[in-house]
Amino acid sequence: MKIDSFELYVAKLELKKPFITSLGVINYSDHIFLKVFSEDGEFGWGECSPAYFINGETVETCLAISKKLTDSIIGISCFSHELIQQKLDSIIYGNHSIKSAIDVACYDLASKSKKIPLYKYLGGELKKKIYTDYTVSLNDIDKMVKQARSIVERGFKIIKVKLGDDGKKDIERIRLIRECVGSNIKIRIDANQGWTIEEAIETLKKIYKYEIQYCEAPINREFSYRLNEVKEASPIKIMADESLFTLNDAKMMVHGNHCDMFNLKIGKQGGIYESTKIIEIAEKNNIPMQVGGFIESRIIFTVNCHLGHTSNFIKHFDCDSPLFHKINPIIGGVEYKNDWELILPTANGIGVDIKKDFLKSCSKII
Template identity: 30%
Template sequence: MRIVSADIRVLEVPLRVPFIVSYARYDVMPSVIVSLRTDSGLVGYGEAVPDEHVTGETVESVVAAIAGHLLPALRDTDPRNLNLVHERMDRALVANGAAKAALDIACWDLLGKHAGMPVHALLGGRRPEQPMIAKVLSILPPERVAAQAAEAVSQGFTHLKMKLGSDTEQDVARVAAVRAAVGDGIRIRVDANQGWRDVATARRMIAAIEPFGIDWIEQPIAADDLDGFRRLRPHTNAVIMADEAVITAGDLARLVRDESVDMVNLKLMKSGGILPCQRLATQAELGGLAVQIGSMLETSVSSAAGYHLALAHPNIVSTELSGPVAFSDEPGDLHFPLPYVDITDRPGLGVTLDPAALDRLTVSAKELITE
């Protein structure tokens, strides 16, 4: 089997409410959907959702990387040979995790469709349970985020993830307001997205919010301050998760060596797709760190890819792939009986794309002939 053509579509996917984190506000999410067509007639779908604040990629750079470097490197490569696919992509271009993830995911979709098996079966077999998602709460005034938290609980969510990091005084008030609104039976985790920046501020903030019963604190310091996690560790018993700080195996090895975090948040967009994240999850397991699979707010395509990996890997204990429930319109068809997601046993990713929705959301498109 070989790839004979590819479609690249840039989408703007509308959010139900703005998504606000410490470093940006999004009213729509950019997405690059890639369709790989093979000489056997199969089509595989992949997705890139770049974040210039995390991987340094933009929509424009993703399209350029795929069209100008990655797809040419895969000419005459069997897309089912994922090891060779990544070897050739890595030789053609360093980094560019989101661009590589789009092709990796499409190749897994092709492999599953060719084999007549879901991706999770190809990764070793699924757990029996359906994965659960948390409701992600943007940075808002305390009374507004508390109201959104209460509404989320009424919808069936049992876990909440609060975005923090824009204002330390308001951050404490936000956590207090949400805990008061939802009571003690709802699980709360927080993500500063590097917003507290330095170790001293992180120590103070963790101490201030711990009394409200927090499951874990994600990326409290700057991503490039790996030593900061080591300095922070002796000053708190809170569960600490690294996210933006973990992209490569080298990043993860440093955190394992320092015994400075308890968990890592792996994302297909950061590290290049399912195969690299599977390897990182195993590396984390060997180092004694639990894994969450997160996302950049992706459509059903990349979200399904993350869920397949999470279902198949024993060290992935949490999933935060909530993009489809955050969108008011998207091309895929993942089903969310809250607070769960229904991952089927259909071949490949198990996602069907709606052509009308794709056309409605597309802002630019190009077709590439790879033969």
């Protein structure tokens, strides 16, 4: 089934409240919703939400290159994922956000054409329950403790705490949050590259007693070549995030013994195809993984759940972002049962569509 044409829709989704990390404050998320059509009229959906502070991309940069990228794969079979990736990469280096939207749409189209859900198309099967965490934004200590309490009262069993602006404050944040939520709640942390190497080691050693699952991105990715120093000194497991964009990054993380775990994001990795290659590296080297994202809609987090059913090494799910939005523009997609248990749709493909009234409010680009 050959790729025939594309439509792009640009939108902003307002958040219920500001999302704060050591990298900055987010009040809304930018989105490009991408629709691919086959020559017989079947379609698939993809999406990206460019995070300029992570990957240097914006909606404007995505749109600037989007037509060259989409034109390069017109007439190619939607099942030829490796060729599609090669064509996209031949046009421009990087630009993983818009490439991921194209890649995801092609996978949706391909699996719908086969009349099977995406996880089956990827060789997976439904064999696990999926539970997401919920994130405590970086803030004043008392506000973070209050948010942690509220999250637990909603029924979440896992919280992710944003840290990274000050190691000493971070120790106190974790102490008080653990005291507030009790010992039965799992806590994982994300420094968003905010600590120095020395600060990371000292902070991780001091919060170890508060039973932390793992730490994402303790130091700036510019010092990824020294991440192994943190890993070797830390009693808490280290998860590579911003240090892990490409397949070669994954190989370097393994070769240098830089981390204990991988964090996969469709928009960071450049799509499903590249993610599956990184999953293969993780499986060969017994590296557990988490699937997460930026602040995309349910399209991408439904893809995350499909991916989660393809590998026993995908053990953790950071899929709370759709709960941050004031509105949900998606039809179908993953169900947030009681907010924290994620249930895949039974439909073919990803199992999503977009509300027509919402699309009418978007800027349409053909």
